[in-house]
Amino acid sequence: METTSESIHSETIGMERKEIKESIIEIVSDSGEGAQKCGQSLGIISAKMGNGVWTVEIIPSEIRPPARSREGASGIRVRMGTDKITNMGGHADMVVALNEQVLYGRIKQQAYKPGTYLLIENKWATHTEETKEAYEQSIKEFTELGYNIIEIPMEKECLKHVSDARKGKNMWVLGLLSNIYDRDLKLAEEQIKAIFSKKGEEIIQNNLDLLHAGYEYAKDNLPMHFSIPTKKRQGDYVVMNGNEALSLGVMSAGIEVCSMYPITPATSATHAMAAALENAGGIIHQAEDEIAAIGFAVGASFGGKTAVTITSGPGIALKTEFIGLAVMAEIPLVIIDVQRGGPSTGLPTKVEQGDLLAVLYGAAGDAPKIVLAPSTIEECFHYIILARKIAETFRSPVFVLTDANLATGVQPFPRPKVNPEWFPGPLDQSKWKEGLRAYDWDPNTGISKRPIPGQKGGMYTLTGLAHDEESHVAYQPDVNQRGAESRSRKLAALGNTLKPPEIHGDEKGDLLLVGWGSTRGAIEEAVDMARKNGAKVSSIHLRFLSPMEPGIKEIFKNFKKVMTVEINYSDTVGQPLITEDNRRYAQLAWYLRAQTLIDVDCYSNVYGQPMSPIRILERIEQELGQTLMD
Amino acid sequence: MISIKPDFCDLSFANDELLGIEDYESSKARWCSGCGAHTILHNVQQLCRDEQLPPEKTVFVSGIGCSSRFPHYMKTYGFHGLHGRALPVAGGIKFRRPDLNVFVITGDGDCCSIGAGHWVHAIRYNMKMVVLLFDNSIYGLTKKQTSPTSPLGIHTNTHPRGSVLPPIHPIQSTLGFSNVSFVAQTVDWKPAHLYATLKKAYDHPGLAFVRIVQRCPIWMKDSYEPVVKDPNAITLLQHENGIVIDSKATQKFHNLKEHDPSDLIKARELVETTKDTTPIGLFYQNKEATRYDEYGAHNMGISAEDKTEAINTLMDKYAI
């Protein structure tokens, strides 16, 4: 084994396993080398063993960056621990790099700290003169940065078992990591069999050989071995990413039409269910464009069927006109927006929470909408069922806002027990009650009954024009006012059924962090760290963005300062031309200021990265002027 | 003893009264007097009566424009939605409701301009519905702007020097789309032919696309008046499988042309060779074209147990 002399950690080979509470592992490579498959497998094996897990994909900025380049880091981060894991965490502890160049981008993003183990493929040391030089230079730089470098002849080892190492390294690395972290080999074998089940016996055997070879290599050659104790779980669990959870949610909500147009990062949710949804009595319609996709769902809903359309930010922009129609004509519809970086086509594969104001306000005229934001993978499942129910009860479009972080993050959660009560009842084809009109808005709730084609006597012509109770186009001025009041009242009625958000921490204090969506785990972890060190900081997490949960203003009043934490853009005071008077706030902060008339500040950024607890903690330190890091 | 099932001789229909035209009439149409849309409305109502379409099982879907007010004038279910977007909505309705009779009312701006992308695909989806393109070659509701089917050189509020681009020919275009199954043309001022066309379209098993050349006496009087008055301006397409009107009505036409509607290539040629007149009749019909609504109706109405089982099977894949 070739290693640089300084890089070996104090442990010696064969030393006893060190017990640790958690570890953050990254596998980085060029695209197409299977790093993500390796990491997801590691995550699933760990979840099955009983560990808490969260995975985040590391996606290069280009679709096919040149191989072995600094822009090319593609890969995955796996955070696993004894307790429940809710976010991607801070610095990595262990990195496996299939070439050394891909590390530069991650180093720039401050993903590693001195002491991080870097396990680097060393075949580049014996390559062409130019490559060799670059390799040596990198090793020198990494050593200076204080990383623990271990060079590994991955290709050489893989070639003992397969003819093309590029296609085999990932499972060899899985074996390597399985040994380092004492993973259950039986589960790893099962995982390989599942992944390659369609590829035939020979391929399965090759990959099993690679797994074992990686495992043995680590046992015989590496100096560090860890164990992460597991906790026994009560009951059945499932492990999946957010898009898979959405897809199961769509099925469990009894939705019959899932209408979409391909867009990253939303589309994989439809792949996950395409075949199964048909067996559950639903079907995916791939429309000719985003507008047609929502139009089709609107039509299906008018026909009495439950429908969902799934998209990402640029798709929402195109769907906006139909969203306004759904509000005006009171069409029940679930709209899933798996947000990505923006504006425009932005960062297709990266995380951002930049669509909040667009979904709240983006439509012609004043169109009140219902907006929910799940904060965990588990909630991605349950919120679709909830959204379908709300949509039909309130005859309204309901948004479910998730993001790229939830879409690809993998987390275990208790297996939901599918309840047929979640499904909509049979199509109502009973005779329409005489005298009842299509828009007889209830004076208290604003809700009216929905006539469904096939119902005798219920005939009406739905219209996007202002209309009266009979759906006749409004020619009198008061009709539009009446309709607008009723549509707004529906939100108030729904709001009255909600409970105030739970406070994570004390009810009073110096600083309250407010989050929504996928940032919850990172915010709560930062708050916990800060509180451990004496900070008077708490957090709340909003799941209903419209209508908002009640009591928020009262909660805010008990804190000296309120600050949102979110992944979208805001100005920083102190930049040229920007002052406290003209700065732009992050989206939730902007919205909360308007709703509560309280001065809500924000911590936000758009690096395309999930929020890390360490960064949030740094910001808490700044706000409170206290040192809070361990 | 012979046992007879109680429903063996169900005569309850005998108590149902036949529906009359008035059963399909809603509020009074607000089109300008002399507008061709009035005739079309009346003929559609007649078709509904003759076919005894249950009003509660019939849906008229439209976009925006003069023609798109149509659903408000029918006493059926109606969907008056967004400009250019009637076709995806109609598709969404039909996809899982094969029991509904779906009609789409669209205009030349609605279908061939803002909604052109949906037009191509609706033809390709070929779901069972009747699409009526009310083509008056002008934007009427917004007061005389050039439409994609406006004849060359006409002066409009947006093209004061006269329109410069050659018009789209909706029949020619539709005949070029993939999976096309029914294309016909008629004019609003020949009611016998209009009615026969509607009937043929209604009987077609897939998407029946009918272009109705429609008069707009407000903005297009100069264009249509000569055509309406000139008996040579129209060519009647004839074939036993085409749109057949009675011999007395046929005699009123000066130009007759034999055309076999099963021949797509001939249909396309026909558009070119009859450029100087308006050919009316059935250009093309293929009853066998693939239907997307048949794909969409897959596994409809399965039981809650089957649904639960399908979800659990998928969930098992993620179980730990």
Ligand code: SF4
């Ligand atoms: S403007 Fe033309 S098309 Fe519109 S209603 Fe009047 S006559 Fe008919």
